[in-house]
Amino acid sequence: MRRLGSVQQKIPCVFVTEVKEEQSRKRESQQFRVVATEQVNPVALEADIDCALATEKLDGTCCYVTLYKGQPYLWARLDRKPNKQAEKRFKKYQHTHRSAKGFTWNVEEDFRTVPETWIPAHQVKHHNGYPMPDDLGHIPGWVPVEKDNKQYCWHSSVLDYEVGVALVLRPKANDEDMLEIVAVLLADLMEQTLELIGTNVNGNPYDLVELSVVSVSVARDGLGSKKQPVHFLVSHGSVKFRTPPPLDFKQLRSWFHECPESRVEGIVWHCSDGTLLKVHRHHLGLKWPDGESCFGNRSVGIHLDGTVEDNNRRDLFASFSALNGCSFSRLQDVHFDP
Template sequence: MRRLGAVQHKVPCVFLTEVTEERSRKRDHQPFQVIATEELNPVALESNVDCAVATEKLDGTCCYVTHHRGQPHLWARLDRKPNKQADKRFKKHQHSHRSGKVLFPVQFRCSGFEWNLEEDFKSVPEAWIPAHRVKHHGGHPVPDDHGHIPGWVPVETDNKQYCWHSSVVDQDAGVALVLRPRAQGEDLLEVALVPLTELVEQTLELIGTNINGNPYGMGSKKQPVHALVAHGSLLLRDPPPVDFQQLRSWFQESPEGRVEGIVWHCNDGTLLKVHRHHLGLRWPPAEPSLSARPVVVSVPRTTEGLHGPFPSFSRLNGRCFSRLPLVSFHPEAP
């Protein structure tokens, strides 16, 4: 299987969208909803989305692997946001320029608003870097249409804010815990120990017990379970055509459709997505399709010196669990 491109920030919806006055069901701080129309995004047509590879969109937090201090390193998502005064000005401008129907790619067209790129944004750690495709002006990264500058910060073990990120990597040993499809089994997943060198310049999703309300039912408060999933690694076997009504029916009726959304990887490198919320559907369902898949643990017993859950996973090496939520370090786990 060819390696798919890393998921970029602000992946556009495969359909044109419109803004409603209802409060978002996905983001508590967002006083509006973005709903898909039945009209395909022109970019989808230009990129021949019908021939794209459809993959599962996961509900977690985005991560990135690139070099830091000369070694492959896990980075966490950290957007640089406006300070209080600039944010107040920006929201006032948004409100005065708000329109009901919005065409790709923005949710608010805020032409005419001017940022002071040196003074309007909160400080970030010295090691912070802007995400790929962030535009620059005069040597400064430019905010997106939401007023944020997407970026990354290296995960350090002594930073409690990123303790769950730290739990899935050992930076000194250069390894990570990755949930991925098992090569020999069509539906079988595996938790594997993967060298960070194999993940360089990839984006991944951190999922698990303490991430986004744990929609996949992984672990427990006493025994949390987390893992990284490479973007584009979970292929959809029989995705529906890119048609509003057929997609909506697939999300509602197909066992494979119990996913947060779909990301299409087009042959020209373009990425497009649709989220259940775009179609007015609830997330998560009673049992997401990922949760229903069997999982085998492939973490060899050569984990001496590794921290956190690595030794516990190594004791489960070779164990197969019938469903993802059953992966447990308890000796009586099925």
């Protein structure tokens, strides 16, 4: 099996999907829903899905580690999207034909500009030297995360390019039920993709909100806060299921309802030939987020000994280093002193 965690393209659903013309539960601006049918995707069968590794789909933003300026760098996901006129033409075609197949793009004129440092993702098809869009009309790609770019400040918070390390959350080697926060050399993450998760990413879905009917008060218990945001990277494919659910539509839906291990955004299957397949709760008509997540409820230890040598440093590395050697019963309990 090739190295896990190469998420360069949109991952197809493990089931055959269909489009329903009703409000999306995932995106407010989307007036249609993509739902799973009970038929297993032929791609999954061809890739021997029954022998695949089932891992937790984490809810954050995708990142990639590769070279930039001769050194290992973190790159942020940036899909090149069509301009307003082209998008309007594309949507009209989709509505008329109920499909994107056959639509013709003028790649030179139809797409918004991107930074000069932008690169297309792996396996993006090219025509006449130009990267071509996928079925959604997007060209997946990456831009390097540089310290002076405010747009990627939360990406930057988990990086120290001078030392060449990143803050990574991963299962502990000798106890996969426990997580650990460590500083990992970017050189050791080369050509991997990872998920940036935390306080200011994707609305912080790992922030548990509970309403008390009696006191009408709101209690927040999640990853960090506005004053003390918490972020880290998680390698794709690193969080495995102890007991993977069966690949049967009805049984899988029941698993999401009943199993304690199912309080997750979804599942990603890593097949031995490198094929990736997924199922999201929204594919099954289920809510996300929905109460306390399994991920946020796992115990965690912090191991950053010797990472920070400057006592005047005031960043995320310093905050975690101050907790070096500490363990918490839940990831949600990791908070820094005021």
